[in-house]
Amino acid sequence: MRLQKLISLMKERGFDGALISPGTNLYYLTGLRIHEAGERLTVLVVSADGDYRLLAPSLYETVVRNFPVTFWRDGENPYDKLAWILAELHLSKGRLLIEDTMRADWLIGVIRLGPFEFHPLSSVIRELRMRKDRHEIEMMGHAAKAADRVFDEILSWDLLGMRERELALKIELAVRELSDGISFEPIVASGENGANPHHEPGNRRLRKGDMVILDYGARWKGYCSDITRTIALGRPSERLVEIYEAVREAQENAYRAVREGTKAKEVDRTARETIARAGYGEYFTHRTGHGLGLDVHEEPYIGPDGETILENGMTFTIEPGIYVSGLGGVRIEDDVVVLDGKGKRLTRAERELIRL
């Protein structure tokens, strides 16, 4: 059980307890689908002694079943109830792990309840979440397949003259048709807009000669995919085609560099060196990839400072890019899992340059 694994790690590292607010960690540990209920305090309290209890608004009475829980009603002071739970679990003081994304007003309320020494929950839970089990990898496979299928659909659309924001909406709808939802708002960056890696789709219409970056993802049972393909409309300039080839080669080389026992930064170095050899080193302005799972960005990060040693079960993206201001950009991204000692692509859509 994942909660028991966290408790063992907490004990090993000398933590007395953990306070976990709604988000992917709470879901990962309990399977409870509790969205952050805005301002209403919701916290899972876990003691290193093995005890745990959820404090939740009574709105969740029908959702939380077969789990130790204390409900509070509108009009009551939830911090009084939290103080009581902390006392019951012998956690009125001590070294606590605290959810990294906990709302500031809740955190301030917690600080008032005792002399605590806080540490980020991520510093411990990362070790559990980074290594996916068979079920998690299977769910990510479904999410990746949905992304691949949407790419094939996009190729059948009449893209010339379409606005970036229209295309982003169509992609979102197509993803929603095939999965549980989007993993983030799709990026559509055409022509010179492609020089911004996180471009927000706007009113620019797609035209002949454009390279168009399409970056989107699906969710399946909470797990994310994240794919990027860059396609050409008509005949883009020779320089853009040369850039495309450099990115494609960098993505392939980095993928082949994925091995159990290799450091994340070695995969990044492989991509970076390939792009530098093509003469575009200064235009590759971000890390090569990021871990992927319940969150679209999580550990392990595949960057120049990536000290994580890759292990079977780790899942992450490989997405080098080249961005030239005033000209445009190219990015190619796949989701990869380390299996039987080497990388295996989860997303498999065509990577050769497609000209429409």
Ligand SMILES: CSCC[C@H](N)C(=O)N1CCC[C@H]1C(=O)O
């Ligand atoms: C969650 S928004 C960005 C999604 C995108 N696929 C992405 O992760 N990146 C685009 C540029 C690099 C990379 C990133 O690290 O942000």
